[in-house]
Amino acid sequence: MFEGSDLSVLDFQAMSDEGLIDALRTAHGASAAAQAAEVFAVRELYRRHRAASAEPGPGGVRAGEFAATEAAVALQVDEGSAAAMIDVGLALEDWLPRTRAEFAAGRVDLAKVRVIIDSTRAVDRGALSELEPRLLETAERTTPVRLRQAARRWAARLDPGGAQRRRERRQDDRDVRIRAMQDSMAVFDGLLPAPGAQTVAMRLREMSLQVCASDPRTMPQRRADALVALADGSGQLRCACGRGARCPKKDVAEAPRRPLIQIGIPADTLLGMQDAPAFLAGYGPIDAALARILAEHARFQVIPERPEADDQVAAEQVARSAAPRLDREVRALDGMCRFPGCTIPAAESELDPSRADAAVLCARHHRLKTLADNKKVPWETWLADPDRLQWTAPTGDVHTTSSEGARYLFPHKDIDVPASPKESAAQTAPASNLPDDIAYPFRGHVLVHRQLCRITPEDEIPDDATTPAINRAY
Numbered sequence: 001m002f003e004g005s006d007l008s009v010l011d012f013q014a015m016s017d018e019g020l021i022d023a024l025r026t027a028h029g030a031s032a033a034a035q036a037a038e039v040f041a042v043r044e045l046y047r048r049h050r051a052a053s054a055e056p057g058p059g060g061v062r063a064g065e066f067a068a069t070e071a072a073v074a075l076q077v078d079e080g081s082a083a084a085m086i087d088v089g090l091a092l093e094d095w096l097p098r099t100r101a102e103f104a105a106g107r108v109d110l111a112k113v114r115v116i117i118d119s120t121r122a123v124d125r126g127a128l129s130e131l132e133p134r135l136l137e138t139a140e141r142t143t144p145v146r147l148r149q150a151a152r153r154w155a156a157r158l159d160p161g162g163a164q165r166r167r168e169r170r171q172d173d174r175d176v177r178i179r180a181m182q183d184s185m186a187v188f189d190g191l192l193p194a195p196g197a198q199t200v201a202m203r204l205r206e207m208s209l210q211v212c213a214s215d216p217r218t219m220p221q222r223r224a225d226a227l228v229a230l231a232d233g234s235g236q237l238r239c240a241c242g243r244g245a246r247c248p249k250k251d252v253a254e255a256p257r258r259p260l261i262q263i264g265i266p267a268d269t270l271l272g273m274q275d276a277p278a279f280l281a282g283y284g285p286i287d288a289a290l291a292r293i294l295a296e297h298a299r300f301q302v303i304p305e306r307p308e309a310d311d312q313v314a315a316e317q318v319a320r321s322a323a324p325r326l327d328r329e330v331r332a333l334d335g336m337c338r339f340p341g342c343t344i345p346a347a348e349s350e351l352d353p354s355r356a357d358a359a360v361l362c363a364r365h366h367r368l369k370t371l372a373d374n375k376k377v378p379w380e381t382w383l384a385d386p387d388r389l390q391w392t393a394p395t396g397d398v399h400t401t402s403s404e405g406a407r408y409l410f411p412h413k414d415i416d417v418p419a420s421p422k423e424s425a426a427q428t429a430p431a432s433n434l435p436d437d438i439a440y441p442f443r444g445h446v447l448v449h450r451q452l453c454r455i456t457p458e459d460e461i462p463d464d465a466t467t468p469a470i471n472r473a474y
């Protein structure tokens with residue numbers, strides 16, 4: 001451990017892999033504590049500015065506004081970011097005392113703090129004493145994206161009416177915009193209701209995979225070309241491999257349309273008898289009312305609940321007596337890739353046929369698992385029980401994932417959910433003009449090194465031969 005040591009003088013080249021991972025954790029905690037200090041400093045500056053305003057002006061809303069300006073200039077960041085820091089500091093003081101303490105100690109980072117704030121904004125204060133410790137505990141072992149999904153799911157359970165209210169208000173902010181950039185390029189950007197955005201994303205992905213594997217374009221480039229192809233009337237991505245008649249995708253036949261988005265919803269919620277959150281694959285929870293609107297034009301697959309055994313012997317009996325799970329069942333129950341933190345939707349993922357009880361994995365993580373099973377990489381995976389897939393990292397750290405989709409389809413099995421408070425009084429959330437997409441600060445970074453351009457699961461380009469990845473040259 002490097003607690004208290006000066007990270008800048010560490011000799012990384014001399015460290016073991018374990019030492020490097022350890023240093024990484026320590027440094028991450030130190031930077032989180034530093035982020036907290038920044039937030040608290042700007043928040044205090046704001047408090048002093050406000051206290052110094054003799055005349056706060058109508059409603060007091062403008063008092064202290066130049067605290068953000070001062071901080072922004074000192075740090076050379078934009079004022080919106082400084083204002084966001086003040087906002088974070090205020091939220092932590094107002095309703096998240098435990099999160100504030102954990103942030104100050106560097107045990108939770110800014111990205112996760114922002115997720116916790118955003119997902120508790122409109123939650124009944126009485127429910128927070130249950131919700132906040134649970135979120136902090138979850139933050140320790142998950143990514144910001146997955147934390148956001150869990151937080152929304154729990155908030156939706158504690159205050160179902162609140163989710164619908166927030167969604168309806170947020171939909172008013174929808175927008176698609178273009179911003180000119182240098183070198184004849186433009187940023188095409190937008191904020192959409194999640195099902196619409198997911199429909200666009202899945203359509204672009206589908207079009208990106210309609211060319212052969214020798215197409216030289218990266219997935220980001222294909223998505224960009226596909227968006228234009230959607231708009232210019234061609235509606236299809238032409239393969240750029242240059243192999244002419246030898247290209248296996250030279251005539252892409254009109255395949256039957258398959259659904260672009262997938263939603264898991266409990267039967268009683270679909271029928272309006274309950275208001276449990278539904279699961280939009282690739283996005284996370286959506287409220288029951290929205291799911292019912294989308295269901296009007298949906299194709300349905302019924303996923304029965306299977307009996308559950310409480311010990312290994314009974315589990316094997318159940319497994320033997322029952323028919324094997326159908327692919328669509330496994331996809332619906334898993335909902336998304338079973339690698340820790342991966343959010344590739346199940347419909348876009350592969351099923352691992354090597355297990356009796358198959359699990360959904362995206363192309364990237366399916367390859368990792370195949371390599372691990374063949375002892376080509378120092379990872380290990382095993383199914384601890386039907387719900388728990390364990391991943392042991394090369395350093396020995398164990399990560400477990402469960403079937404996310406099943407928690408939505410069968411809400412009574414969602415044992416992680418905090419107990420619902422006796423009364424959850426309806427309340428209006430404070431208005432927020434902060435962007436909804438709060439991810440790790442590196443998101444949006446454009447990679448300079450081309451060899452890294454397939455590093456994320458959503459940018460992985462699957463091979464089009466059926467040969468297992470393990471037989472290929474590396």
Ligand SMILES: [Zn+2]
Pocket residue numbers: 211212213214215239240241242243247248249250
């Ligand atoms: Zn081709």
Ligand SMILES: [Zn+2]
Pocket residue numbers: 337338339342343344361362363364365457
């Ligand atoms: Zn994955």
